[in-house]
Amino acid sequence: MEFLLKKRDESSGARAGVIKTGRGEIETPVFMPVGTQATVKTLSPKELDEIGARIVLANTYHLYLRPGHALIRELGGLHKFMSWPGSILTDSGGFQVFSLSDLRVVRREGVVFRSHLDGSEHFISPEIAVEIQRALDSDIVMTLDQCVGYPVDLPLARDAMENTLDWAARSKTAWAGLAPPPSRALFGIVQGSTYEQLRRHCAKALVQMDFDGYAVGGLSVGEPKSATSEMTAITLEELPEQKPRYLMGVGFPEDIIQAVSQGVDMFDCVMPTRNARNGTVFTSMGKLVVRNVEYARDLRPLDEECDCYTCKTFSRAYVRHLFQAGELLGPRLATLHSLRFFFRMMGGMRKSILDGRFSNWSREFLEKYESSRQ
Amino acid sequence: MEFLLKKRDESSGARAGVIKTGRGEIETPVFMPVGTQATVKTLSPKELDEIGARIVLANTYHLYLRPGHALIRELGGLHKFMSWPGSILTDSGGFQVFSLSDLRVVRREGVVFRSHLDGSEHFISPEIAVEIQRALDSDIVMTLDQCVGYPVDLPLARDAMENTLDWAARSKTAWAGLAPPPSRALFGIVQGSTYEQLRRHCAKALVQMDFDGYAVGGLSVGEPKSATSEMTAITLEELPEQKPRYLMGVGFPEDIIQAVSQGVDMFDCVMPTRNARNGTVFTSMGKLVVRNVEYARDLRPLDEECDCYTCKTFSRAYVRHLFQAGELLGPRLATLHSLRFFFRMMGGMRKSILDGRFSNWSREFLEKYESSRQ
Numbered sequence: 001m002e003f004l005l006k007k008r009d010e011s012s013g014a015r016a017g018v019i020k021t022g023r024g025e026i027e028t029p030v031f032m033p034v035g036t037q038a039t040v041k042t043l044s045p046k047e048l049d050e051i052g053a054r055i056v057l058a059n060t061y062h063l064y065l066r067p068g069h070a071l072i073r074e075l076g077g078l079h080k081f082m083s084w085p086g087s088i089l090t091d092s093g094g095f096q097v098f099s100l101s102d103l104r105v106v107r108r109e110g111v112v113f114r115s116h117l118d119g120s121e122h123f124i125s126p127e128i129a130v131e132i133q134r135a136l137d138s139d140i141v142m143t144l145d146q147c148v149g150y151p152v153d154l155p156l157a158r159d160a161m162e163n164t165l166d167w168a169a170r171s172k173t174a175w176a177g178l179a180p181p182p183s184r185a186l187f188g189i190v191q192g193s194t195y196e197q198l199r200r201h202c203a204k205a206l207v208q209m210d211f212d213g214y215a216v217g218g219l220s221v222g223e224p225k226s227a228t229s230e231m232t233a234i235t236l237e238e239l240p241e242q243k244p245r246y247l248m249g250v251g252f253p254e255d256i257i258q259a260v261s262q263g264v265d266m267f268d269c270v271m272p273t274r275n276a277r278n279g280t281v282f283t284s285m286g287k288l289v290v291r292n293v294e295y296a297r298d299l300r301p302l303d304e305e306c307d308c309y310t311c312k313t314f315s316r317a318y319v320r321h322l323f324q325a326g327e328l329l330g331p332r333l334a335t336l337h338s339l340r341f342f343f344r345m346m347g348g349m350r351k352s353i354l355d356g357r358f359s360n361w362s363r364e365f366l367e368k369y370e371s372s373r374q
Numbered sequence: 375m376e377f378l379l380k381k382r383d384e385s386s387g388a389r390a391g392v393i394k395t396g397r398g399e400i401e402t403p404v405f406m407p408v409g410t411q412a413t414v415k416t417l418s419p420k421e422l423d424e425i426g427a428r429i430v431l432a433n434t435y436h437l438y439l440r441p442g443h444a445l446i447r448e449l450g451g452l453h454k455f456m457s458w459p460g461s462i463l464t465d466s467g468g469f470q471v472f473s474l475s476d477l478r479v480v481r482r483e484g485v486v487f488r489s490h491l492d493g494s495e496h497f498i499s500p501e502i503a504v505e506i507q508r509a510l511d512s513d514i515v516m517t518l519d520q521c522v523g524y525p526v527d528l529p530l531a532r533d534a535m536e537n538t539l540d541w542a543a544r545s546k547t548a549w550a551g552l553a554p555p556p557s558r559a560l561f562g563i564v565q566g567s568t569y570e571q572l573r574r575h576c577a578k579a580l581v582q583m584d585f586d587g588y589a590v591g592g593l594s595v596g597e598p599k600s601a602t603s604e605m606t607a608i609t610l611e612e613l614p615e616q617k618p619r620y621l622m623g624v625g626f627p628e629d630i631i632q633a634v635s636q637g638v639d640m641f642d643c644v645m646p647t648r649n650a651r652n653g654t655v656f657t658s659m660g661k662l663v664v665r666n667v668e669y670a671r672d673l674r675p676l677d678e679e680c681d682c683y684t685c686k687t688f689s690r691a692y693v694r695h696l697f698q699a700g701e702l703l704g705p706r707l708a709t710l711h712s713l714r715f716f717f718r719m720m721g722g723m724r725k726s727i728l729d730g731r732f733s734n735w736s737r738e739f740l741e742k743y744e745s746s747r748q
Contacts, residue, residue, distance in 0.1 A: 038695065044687075066699055075689070081691070313457045318457070325441075
């Protein structure tokens with residue numbers, strides 16, 4: 001993996017770059033749609049490509065449990081399995097172990113947990129997380145980290161951060177020991193809750209270990225937005241310019257713009273796709289709850305500025321009808337649109353950075369986006 | 375609407391023809407996928423077009439209740455509402471009133487029923503059924519009929535048949551009185567359960583009224599297949615050669631082939647799409663239950679002879695995983711394939727009729743189709 005920094009904004013920390021993986025080029029800042037179970041829910045890989053996705057995120061925890069990483073390896077890896085020719089980033093499973101499974105026991109060696117599917121007991125260590133992601137053949141592998149909720153006491157946050165650092169070092173060793181040596185990338189994850197000293201310590205120690213990229217983890221877990229922003233800023237101060245920076249689990253358009261202005265390059269979030277499946281889509285004029293009765297006779301597209309198949313083809317009235325009638329085409333059309341909105345937003349943002357007008361772009365975008373509470 | 379008979383098979387009753395509507399040409403024999411609520415479940419209209427659909431069926435009963443025919447008329451008709459440029463046939467609502475709703479009371483004037491959605495009471499007469507379908511702007515309108523189950527006593531079957539005839543005559547009058555005069559087609563429906571004399575009487579009386587096409591209704595409701603076939607044959611004997619014949623609610627590939635050999639031109643059935651959503655697809659080698667564990671590691675497409683996106687792109691192992699994981703892409707990919715299978719089957723059948731080798735084609739098709747119980 002290579003990361004080329006193309007342009008740095010003069011009035012903010014925003015950066016435009018390119019990540020090159022064995023699967024192609026990814027322009028940054030980038031939004032990665034979430035394909036938890038080897039599918040971005042409701043969409044085909046052809047549609048993902050058409051609307052501008054170049055990298056998707058898949059969940060190690062889910063794929064390890066079902067259908068199993070050994071099966072995916074046997075069938076030729078995750079790209080072939082899901083017919084996705086673009087890049088894939090897999091999380092380490094850490095977040096899901098702490099948010100989805102039961103009866104977890106964290107030990108220095110790793111974490112014991114029960115499957116949310118059938119209650120069966122499993123053990124994942126940093127080495128096993130690397131091994132699973134290797135079997136999936138993902139392009140960007142994340143180290144296993146220990147996540148904590150918010151708020152959390154300093155001693156607990158410190159313990160989790162220290163476990164995370166220990167696991168990161170072991171992940172690096174496991175990674176280096178793989179044969180043949182992987183041409184993929186390994187990212188470290190900064191933890192430390194909302195404690196500045198923990199964040200700085202964790203980031204510095206990870207940078208010492210020299211990862212291919214760095215993620216800001218453990219945010220977007222319930223803390224105030226000011227804390228998210230402050231912790232992101234503090235963490236980024238400790239990270240090298242020449243490596244990609246990934247803010248995990250973020251987020252809303254306004255949060256992404258804020259984080260890009262701070263120097264973040266990569267994002268993922270289930271929110272646009274999950275909201276879309278529930279009938280709330282993103283538009284250039286803000287969020288739109290398409291189920292609302294006010295759209296029952298509305299012949300306009302979801303977003304009059306959008307170029308996606310949904311907006312070029314269907315009215316709000318029809319999409320609303322699909323949701324009212326419980327038709328699967330509704331979530332599908334809404335997902336297609338909301339992701340296209342995110343990709344167009346990221347593309348506009350990147351162009352504005354390259355053109356030296358990111359501040360103007362973000363002000364104009366947000367003015368319009370927040371102008372009408374539809 | 376025009377119907378052109380292109381070729382009649384010499385060794386059977388099979389016919390190849392063309393139906394021309396204001397929306398284009400439909401080659402017959404034709405299979406019409408069911409788009410109950412203004413959507414063929416899971417698929418986009420673009421996909422329907424790509425896999426070869428030229429006409430879809432929509433359900434008057436469902437659209438009358440939700441979102442309402444007045445709303446669809448106000449928004450420009452059903453084609454515009456669902457963005458389907460091809461032809462649309464709407465049923466009269468009769469079958470759904472008798473199969474889905476509660477507390478129906480059949481009077482000579484029409485039928486009173488309670489909505490399956492909210493229990494609200496409604497009245498539909500033959501005139502109202504014509505009016506609703508006119509509001510939807512469907513290309514082929516069906517007259518309101520009274521359906522009965524199987525088995526049913528002769529007196530009840532006779533009553534329902536006589537009601538159906540009375541309603542057909544009133545539908546014709548209502549149709550003729552519309553201003554401006556409709557350029558669409560109105561089809562009559564033959565009832566009579568499994569009683570030869572009722573079937574012949576009903577068909578003859580409808581032909582006297584001179585409809586644009588004729589449907590064989592009230593079959594595929596639980597009677598033995600031999601009765602379906604016998605009643606179809608008897609009904610077809612009474613129908614004119616130069617009008618299209620539609621066997622409602624049929625069916626499985628072997629049933630369609632049998633009915634085509636008897637002279638039926640049009641079919642509809644929810645079965646291929648409903649089965650697909652449950653993980654059972656149709657292939658050239660027979661039905662395939664893709665959820666089965668034997669496909670967990672199967673890299674072959676659903677059907678090695680198929681040219682659809684699903685078969686060109688994904689393995690049985692992946693489609694099985696989608697169903698196991700409850701992913702919406704599973705039903706979508708399975709539906710796309712099964713409908714493409716039906717369209718390819720109809721196309722192959724039609725070509726064989728034009729080429730004078732229908733009997734050979736159907737024998738070969740069925741030998742392969744029934745050869746391996748997958």
